[in-house]
Amino acid sequence: MQTMAMNTIEKAIYNRTELLLGEDVMEALAGTRVIIFGVGGVGSWCAEGLVRSGITKLTIVDSDRICITNVNRQLMATTKTVGQVKVDALKAHLLEINPKVEITAIQQIYCEETAGQFNLDEYDYVIDAVDSLKDKVHLILTATASKAKFFCSLGAALKVDPLKIKVAEFWNVRGCPLGAALRKKMKRAKTMPAKKFLCVYDDEVLPNRGHCQSCGTEKCMCPKAQDGPGNPDLLNHEWCSSKAQINGTTVHVTAIFGMTLSGLIIEDIYRRTLKAEVTADSSEGNSVGAERASDGLACESEEARATADVSEGSSAGAERASDGLACGSEEARATADVSEGNSAGSEGSSEISRVRDPWKTPEAG
Numbered sequence: 001m002q003t004m005a006m007n008t009i010e011k012a013i014y015n016r017t018e019l020l021l022g023e024d025v026m027e028a029l030a031g032t033r034v035i036i037f038g039v040g041g042v043g044s045w046c047a048e049g050l051v052r053s054g055i056t057k058l059t060i061v062d063s064d065r066i067c068i069t070n071v072n073r074q075l076m077a078t079t080k081t082v083g084q085v086k087v088d089a090l091k092a093h094l095l096e097i098n099p100k101v102e103i104t105a106i107q108q109i110y111c112e113e114t115a116g117q118f119n120l121d122e123y124d125y126v127i128d129a130v131d132s133l134k135d136k137v138h139l140i141l142t143a144t145a146s147k148a149k150f151f152c153s154l155g156a157a158l159k160v161d162p163l164k165i166k167v168a169e170f171w172n173v174r175g176c177p178l179g180a181a182l183r184k185k186m187k188r189a190k191t192m193p194a195k196k197f198l199c200v201y202d203d204e205v206l207p208n209r210g211h212c213q214s215c216g217t218e219k220c221m222c223p224k225a226q227d228g229p230g231n232p233d234l235l236n237h238e239w240c241s242s243k244a245q246i247n248g249t250t251v252h253v254t255a256i257f258g259m260t261l262s263g264l265i266i267e268d269i270y271r272r273t274l275k276a277e278v279t280a281d282s283s284e285g286n287s288v289g290a291e292r293a294s295d296g297l298a299c300e301s302e303e304a305r306a307t308a309d310v311s312e313g314s315s316a317g318a319e320r321a322s323d324g325l326a327c328g329s330e331e332a333r334a335t336a337d338v339s340e341g342n343s344a345g346s347e348g349s350s351e352i353s354r355v356r357d358p359w360k361t362p363e364a365g
């Protein structure tokens with residue numbers, strides 16, 4: 001009886017998502033296993049996006065405890081949770097969204113020494129929201145060699161313009177210092193990722209204009225490490241920040257990074273689930289609708305744009321434009337909307353082809 005009541009509640013929680021995505025996609029979401037490395041300003045919002053969309057098997061990995069300087073951008077960081085283990089505080093929050101989700105909270109650092117503790121083949125998706133360069137390289141190499149699909153967050157600090165956030169394949173990212181540093185480190189070590197993967201990034205780089213208050217100074221209000229909760233082996237590890245360089249952040253940017261990562265997973269599952277139906281039902285032109293699902297998620301497409309299939313783009317655009325005409329029937333407006341829709345559609349479809357097509361060979365960057 002208890003179970004039945006909970007199933008009813010769960011069904012209601014996800015009703016608006018199911019209304020859009022359909023029952024088959026919701027079932028696929030519920031059966032999907034995701035692991036997120038790093039639940040800071042980006043990873044915590046990714047977890048939020050996933051759980052609110054119907055992902056029910058989620059593993060979150062982070063070694064840190066909540067510092068008061070995290071409150072500006074990390075979902076579970078509030079003045080009430082300072083000092084708590086990040087993954088525990090986030091788990092408690094996610095269970096409030098849906099008490100039935102299976103959240104595995106692991107307070108651990110991801111690095112060369114601990115990597116063996118995680119079997120990435122057990123997951124359908126791996127999310128990298130780690131900010132240490134060395135550990136990130138290791139995770140990228142390990143995750144791309146696994147069976148899981150891999151999405152990566154690049155640097156989200158020093159930015160204020162939400163419209164500069166983009167998605168591109170790792171080797172095509174431009175204007176992101178972290179992306180450049182990762183490529184350089186891999187080329188130098190001659191260790192390349194085993195497969196191509198999409199990154200969320202942003203090419204805006206602003207200077208810090210203020211002063212940094214780091215943990216351990218009398219200005220930081222965090223409780224002392226010795227009194228902290230969680231894994232005793234990690235009490236003195238990065239209590240809040242012992243990083244070489246601390247950069248300023250805004251939550252609207254870090255949260256969009258995280259939500260975009262969650263969106264890449266949701267949309268991938270949606271598209272895969274629909275693809276089977278489209279194949280079985282191709283005469284109705286559903287393929288256009290299925291492709292359209294990727295619009296806007298995969299940005300950055302210089303070459304792909306040039307080789308875009310214009311006729312496919314036009315029909316997708318025309319269909320999309322008609323979506324916006326629900327309350328307008330004047331011929332003039334329809335014409336204007338359709339022509340606008342055309343250009344948007346052709347861009348969208350070229351971006352999709354970028355995602356779908358065999359990835360280009362790595363180039364110097």
Ligand SMILES: [Zn+2]
Binds near residue numbers: 066068240241
């Ligand atoms: Zn602190």
